[in-house]
Amino acid sequence: MSFGSTFRLIHAGWVLAREGAFSVLPVESLPPMIRAGIAMARLVERRDVRRTGSIERLNAALHKLGPSYVKFGQTLATRPDIVGAQAAADLSGLQDRMPPFDPTLVPGILDTALGVKAQHLTEISEPVAAASIAQVHKATLRAPGEVPRLVAVKVLRPGVAERFHADTDSLYAGARLAEAFSPASRRLQPTQVVRTLDHSMRLELDLRLEAAAISEMSENIKDDTGFRIPDVHWDQVAQNVLTTTWMDGIPIRDHAAIDAAGIDRKALASKLLQSFLRHAIRDGYFHADMHPGNLFADPRSGDVIAVDFGIMGRIGKRERRFLADILYGFITRNYRLVAQRHFDIGYVPETQSVEDFTLAIRSIGEPLHGRTAADISMAKVLGQLFTITDLFEMRTRPELVLLQKSMVLVEGVARNLDPDLDIWTVAEPVVGEWLRREEGPVGRIEDLMGHLGRLSEAAGRVPTLLAQAELTMAEHRALMHRPPDRLMRGAILSVLGAALVLLVTLIWQVIVGS
Numbered sequence: 001m002s003f004g005s006t007f008r009l010i011h012a013g014w015v016l017a018r019e020g021a022f023s024v025l026p027v028e029s030l031p032p033m034i035r036a037g038i039a040m041a042r043l044v045e046r047r048d049v050r051r052t053g054s055i056e057r058l059n060a061a062l063h064k065l066g067p068s069y070v071k072f073g074q075t076l077a078t079r080p081d082i083v084g085a086q087a088a089a090d091l092s093g094l095q096d097r098m099p100p101f102d103p104t105l106v107p108g109i110l111d112t113a114l115g116v117k118a119q120h121l122t123e124i125s126e127p128v129a130a131a132s133i134a135q136v137h138k139a140t141l142r143a144p145g146e147v148p149r150l151v152a153v154k155v156l157r158p159g160v161a162e163r164f165h166a167d168t169d170s171l172y173a174g175a176r177l178a179e180a181f182s183p184a185s186r187r188l189q190p191t192q193v194v195r196t197l198d199h200s201m202r203l204e205l206d207l208r209l210e211a212a213a214i215s216e217m218s219e220n221i222k223d224d225t226g227f228r229i230p231d232v233h234w235d236q237v238a239q240n241v242l243t244t245t246w247m248d249g250i251p252i253r254d255h256a257a258i259d260a261a262g263i264d265r266k267a268l269a270s271k272l273l274q275s276f277l278r279h280a281i282r283d284g285y286f287h288a289d290m291h292p293g294n295l296f297a298d299p300r301s302g303d304v305i306a307v308d309f310g311i312m313g314r315i316g317k318r319e320r321r322f323l324a325d326i327l328y329g330f331i332t333r334n335y336r337l338v339a340q341r342h343f344d345i346g347y348v349p350e351t352q353s354v355e356d357f358t359l360a361i362r363s364i365g366e367p368l369h370g371r372t373a374a375d376i377s378m379a380k381v382l383g384q385l386f387t388i389t390d391l392f393e394m395r396t397r398p399e400l401v402l403l404q405k406s407m408v409l410v411e412g413v414a415r416n417l418d419p420d421l422d423i424w425t426v427a428e429p430v431v432g433e434w435l436r437r438e439e440g441p442v443g444r445i446e447d448l449m450g451h452l453g454r455l456s457e458a459a460g461r462v463p464t465l466l467a468q469a470e471l472t473m474a475e476h477r478a479l480m481h482r483p484p485d486r487l488m489r490g491a492i493l494s495v496l497g498a499a500l501v502l503l504v505t506l507i508w509q510v511i512v513g514s
Contacts, residue, residue: 008170009177012065017041019061059091063098063132066167067160067201070098070132100127100135101157109155113238120144121153121236121243128152131293133160133204133310138246141233150246151233152307154207161205168198189395196401200288204310207242213309214244220283227275227304249296249305252413261299268297269418270426272304276410277430280315280403281324288313288402290409292416313402318345321438323403327431331424333369335362345397352392360388369424 016022022041062073073091103126110118125138134156141151175190203209211232221227228247236243250257252272258265272295279286287294289311296305315323322345329338339358342348348357388394414421 006170006173006177008166009174012069012170013041014044015061015065016069017044018046020045021061066163067132069167098130098132098135100130103127103137105158106137106155109158110153110241113241114236117235121151124153129293131308133157133164134207139243141236141243143233143235151236151243152230152246153236154210154242154244154308156205156207156240164201164205168194168201171197193401200311200313200402203312206239207310208237208239210242210308210310211237211244213312216285217279217283217287217309217312220279220285221275224275224278225303226271227306228298229306229309244307247296247305247307249298251292252295252297252304252417253292255417258297258417261297263297263299263302266418266420268302268304269414269421271302272417273410273414273421273423273426274430275304276406277327277427280313280406281320281430281434284315284317284320286313286403286406287311288406290406290413292413295413311402313406315400315403319400319403324431324435324438327424327427328435330365330368331428331431333365335365338365342394347394347397348392349395357392360392364388371422 022038023045059073062069106124107118110121114121120141120143121139122142123140127135128138129136134154137153137155139151139153140148142148171194172191175194178190179186211234214229214232217229218231221229230244230247233243233245250261250263252258252268255265258268272290276286276290287306287309289308290306294306294308296307297303298305322341325341326338329335329341336354336358338361339348339354342357342361343350343352343354411423414423414426
């Protein structure tokens with residue numbers, strides 16, 4: 001742990017405390033040790049923050065600290081039910097209204113990144129949106145032989161990679177300090193969590209990968225309705241430049257404009273939540289940065305329009321089944337199912353009691369059942385979750401961190417659109433349809449085909465194993481100038497045995513459907 005990283009972490013803590021960052025947290029819902037730490041941090045809070053409760057300077061402070069801190073502020077901005085309406089409004093400026101970098105630098109950046117193809121981008125506007133990683137300009141694409149079209153040109157901020165790496169170094173330092181001085185924090189695996197976020201942010205710094213993400217999601221949702229994303233113009237894509245079709249829409253946080261356009265906000269909230277669940281559960285691939293700055297409403301169709309695919313989440317079949325079962329368990333009040341799945345996936349250690357954990361889950365689920373979003377205090381729910389995670393020694397699953405963060409974002413945006421949102425009623429069609437399909441003939445056949453595919457791949461590797469064994473025998477014979485001895489025959493038999501075991505194992509998986 002470098003001194004520089006530790007110093008940056010201390011500096012960040014000081015700035016956040018001074019600008020009132022800790023004043024927006026639901027203190028009454030947090031464990032005693034964290035409450036004590038927040039109370040100490042607020043001793044250095046500026047007087048005007050303490051007197052008025054305003055944290056408008058916090059936006060500038062988070063931006064100054066770096067992109068990772070901005071991401072944290074963006075998440076808080078979607079949860080007025082946790083941090084309060086005023087704090088959420090103050091923080092919403094982090095979503096797409098950050099100070100832009102000098103637009104006169106853009107032509108040079110485009111020329112360096114795209115070469116002669118930069119000349120096809122004309123009438124480049126001033127920045128129309130600026131966030132922590134990049135800013136977006138409206139332009140006209142005049143490609144040879146094609147009709148001119150409006151496009152969005154996303155350009156990375158100069159020097160953002162260096163700022164990001166400094167951020168993550170300090171976050172790693174904080175995670176290691178937490179693990180060293182707080183044994184209770186180790187079950188939460190803070191270093192692994194930071195590593196997961198670090199990886200996702202590194203991907204965000206290469207806009208070619210974002211273009212590929214848009215392409216993959218386009219294939220996944222080509223037959224869906226209610227959710228639209230832009231197309232990529234690949235000739236105008238580079239590591240620090242991304243060009244997509246221009247999407248006209250009303251910012252999803254502009255409720256007045258949405259109402260004026262005659263768009264049903266309740267329907268829009270349902271489309272948003274159901275689309276996210278469909279992408280996560282059906283496809284295992286989802287937009288992991290769905291804050292309001294990245295979401296719009298189509299004034300013609302009332303569909304959700306999403307942009308900015310720099311952070312994407314991916315989960316496997318097992319995790320998708322976990323998510324579906326958890327949601328379905330809450331929908332149907334099958335708390336035993338919810339509890340058991342937490343044990344199956346490793347959230348709760350086997351030393352704990354499934355029955356006791358079922359009781360704890362029931363204590364969360366029953367007060368939520370049949371309630372609208374306006375009737376639920378998420379601050380109190382979070383406080384109860386803190387208590388339960390500590391009581392049952394629950395462990396963090398780092399690979400699910402992006403999913404959990406995204407669900408918080410999406411549910412928060414949907415709540416803001418429709419305060420009467422009944423999350424369980426909206427989720428049931430998507431969750432139920434997927435589970436019925438997985439348990440039905442189509443799902444079983446797909447599982448069988450997957451096992452057969454893996455069996456075929458394994459069978460295809462057997463000749464290679466045999467060839468490697470023969471080559472090893474030949475090399476040994478050449479080295480020793482004598483025929484293969486019993487040891488070499490044993491080695492060959494071992495390789496054949498390993499291949500046989502591999503085939504038998506896969507055949508057994510096909511038979512039992514595991």
